[in-house]
Amino acid sequence: MTDDGWASALYLDISIPQQIEQFLENSGEYQNGRWVRLSGAPSAASELNEPLCKLFNSILERLLPSNGSISRVAVDTHAHHFQAETIEETQCRCSPEIVVKASGPSFSCPKGSSLGFSNISTCFDTSLFHFDRSGAQHTPLFNIHDEPRTFIRLILGLCAVDERTLGLDITVQWSVGAEGRKERGTVNTLGPDKSIVSYDLQMEEQPFVRTGLRGRGTICWAVKNAKGERFIIKDYWMSGGQTTEFELLEEVKGLRGVCQMVSYEPSRAQTNDFRGKTDELEQNAFCNRTAIRIVMKAYGPTLESFSSVEQVLAALRDAIAAHRLLLSRDILHRDVCPNNILLGAPGSDDGELGILIDLDLAYRIHVLDAQHRADPKIGTRMFQSLMVLRTAEMEEKENLSTRLFG
Template identity: 35%
Template sequence: MHTRSSSKQTKTASFGQDLDEQKKLVLPELGEAIELQNDSFARSLYHDLASDSAIDNFLKTSRFYSVPERRWKLPRSYTKLLDTNFYTPFRNIISTVVKRFWGDATRQRSREVVDTHATELQHSDADPPTHTSQPSLVIKAKGPSFQLPCIEGGEVLAKIGFTNIAACIEIQVEGGELPVSEQLARAAIYARQLFIQQPNRRFVRVLTITGHHLRLFHFDRSGAQYTPPLNFNDDPHTFVRLILGLSSPNELDIGLDPSIQWRVENGRKVSGTLTTRAAGDTEKVYPLIYIDPFFSRYHIYGRGTTCWIVSDPVSGEVQLVKTSWRSDDRTAEYVHLQDALGIPGVVQMLSCEPDRGQTKDLRSFGDRHPPDFGNRVDTRVVMQCYTHPIITFTSAKQLLCALRDAIAGHKKLFKKGTLHRDVSIQNIVFGVPGADPGDRGILIDLDMATRRNEAGFHPPMDWRIGTPLYQSIMVLYSVDLPQPLPHDYLDDLESFFYILTYIIYKYDCHGVSHPSDKFLKRWEASTGINAAESKEAFLSRGKFIPGTIASRWPDACLDVFVSFRTLLFPLVQGKVSIMGMDPEDVPKSLRWFTLNAEHHYDKIIQIFDTGIAALEKADAEGAASKMQMATPPQPLQPPERRSPLKRPSGEYPESQPPAKRSSPNASQAVRSLR
């Protein structure tokens, strides 16, 4: 993409002084923007909406187009126009096109061209509250995907906002137009808000008009692309078709997914449905339990994951529908979910739509596309719905049970050849209330999972995959390794440990948050080698736990934490030592880990089982003690006479603390690898 800077200022500025802040939010989300070398993309769109003859008839009869001069009746100079009427000539032309071809829609006011250059459109709650923007013109829309925006804490309805806009049109003065890089940034800010505030968006198109030229910006989950300037006087047919496409009453034309629809009352969504393909390729309509998505990613570029909570129309069972755009060179999540079928502790798939569309088709690339374009495939999966993230725990036992079952599920999935690779606190949830052991904690989100190759290894580590706070030491080191080692089970087990560490150091046993420990702050603030070295130092601390941390947790839970760390430390040191080995010795050392993987899983699960049993025993003793305290007082009795040879039962401890297992030291582990 070619960019240039410009000191020119246009009186059509559509942002406040926070424009630079908004750019910082949106530009990293675009990926690689593609500058098209010709206008074939713009010319290819929306031919089904109006024929050449229909457009010719419109041009002949329109009072805003001169057939003899072959140009739109726009001012030849804008220097004398005031801000209040600068946009009027463009609004008149675009409104005429919309009314002529979408007469019913305009009469019903489901499509209307509105001048918003002086109207502050509020950005989503995900952005700072001061962020607003003012597109020159918008296509205001009504329909099953639109609603009036809320302002002032949801108490007042605004007349227009990003929740009821079909498209944005930016207008600039010929000679005072912004450089293309600036046009792209502003168009992306509008696109981002449409993606966020219209959660069934598949793509967004923004039209920028500069005097006698137009440029079309297209945004989807592969990023952005834009056309070169096109003279709309020389090609009025393309101009008309683009207006029709941006204002079409057909939601599919304007980039919305019609499989998700809402019922609107008094301008607001009150209920909705989601239609998908179930088993046997049959169509199934699910009522939405919530109007808004349960989860959604805000970035333009990427998977764009959106999750909906629905109810089965027959059984009424609560289920989760996940839509995401996977890279077409990556194994689809549903393939890994098929491997997970029947495995306790791992999310269960009910049905899937593996290919609902591709970004290359949205851009009219077909099978040939630019080398810097990454195609993405729209995939939808229906899964069993569980409950809350593990971070919402309310007791130490609930926490340990959930982690234990998620680790056990991870083990069984690994034995089938699939490795999760993205173990984080967001990807472990609680099972349904009253779940049996094995399903008390559920590992979700297999988007980044991989399968073993023919050599028995998984792909190399990639520091860009996963959440740095929970990444293993070796994954963190991989940022500077020319040939990273394969990602393996030990990296994921280490991530489970950092989840436990985060919770132990950040919360108490009742789930109440406390100020972050210095280690957590260091891990959150650093990446790569610095974070890796900090975690190595933390693993080497053995049984040490700061008193302020230890006072918040029962001993049984602390024993699990210490035993987990003690087990991991020599294994991680052994893995780190492989970095210094000769290349021919590396596969043998890696296979040692693979051959011992089940043993390591079993020892960790045993650590959790011991801790859970200790907590259950403490709970039972506490309950018995409460019952004893609640026994009504009895009349005083004379003291019982005892034999001097019999020892009172109270002098014997009821139980002994479980013996702690010792772990091989680091040097022994390293020697065993060689």
């Protein structure tokens, strides 16, 4: 939890204070210190959905800047069909109570529905109980009737037409067709000479996405440059204290059988910059993560896509040789698995028929020490060594000892 002042300090530049005051005085939504649409004592959280939607839309219509084809409209998902998602790990259906339907460059209509996660900017949940997820930072509870200005700014900020304010990456831009679906996309990033290069997203190739709310949040985009050459752009959030992948890829340039980096952006953002005060929390309660972007040469599909015995044997041979070359540079990969071995591009020579990728868990051997203990929560569990698996038992025993003996 952060301090009492964090919520009131958010989105101060999202709207002119005089406009908020005029809304409170003239809209009829706020009278005698209360939002008039909201029942004083709801018997169920669902009773709040419709009045909250109407209140949100009243705020958005009067105070959100209008911008042509860009729109934001609050919708009660109980009254309108919403295309829910299934969370694979739990097989639970994920469907929020209230969503803000959005149009604009980063949003597109989902297949088979007019409303889904692909065309909403914000989710709201009404609940008579307060809770938070492990690892999240939240503000203390505040009364929206007593602090209407803070409430308005939060609504405007969470529904902003400025995509950067929403938290979207504006270096990834889309063109939306007449049917509301994305037809073309580009990614702007630094090239080898540090100038801005625009790559075209390959719409026929789905990006690789790590969907977990916590962790690195890896996304790999398939792109082409102006010459039609294929590349992979990898975005992820690296935790503090790790050896950076781009440093290691810089060291292994020219090694056969190891993925080759073209360019990188070392520090696009840091999670510390988005958090409220953490002074009163325990030390290391949050780890800082840095946004990294790497552009690499594109190769073939993963090892499991082989079409002949000769092809898979040649790929394994070259990947093993690449691992040996990394060791010759004092680099230990630590996450060798079928997904991290790619088949070489068509027409590749011996030595590049199998390509070892994904060095973001790798370490320089000469700096391995007690602080660099393997983390069993990252990497591919099926291919972890026995010692890595046993690390989980060590952590459980250490945590139990800390709780018992301090």
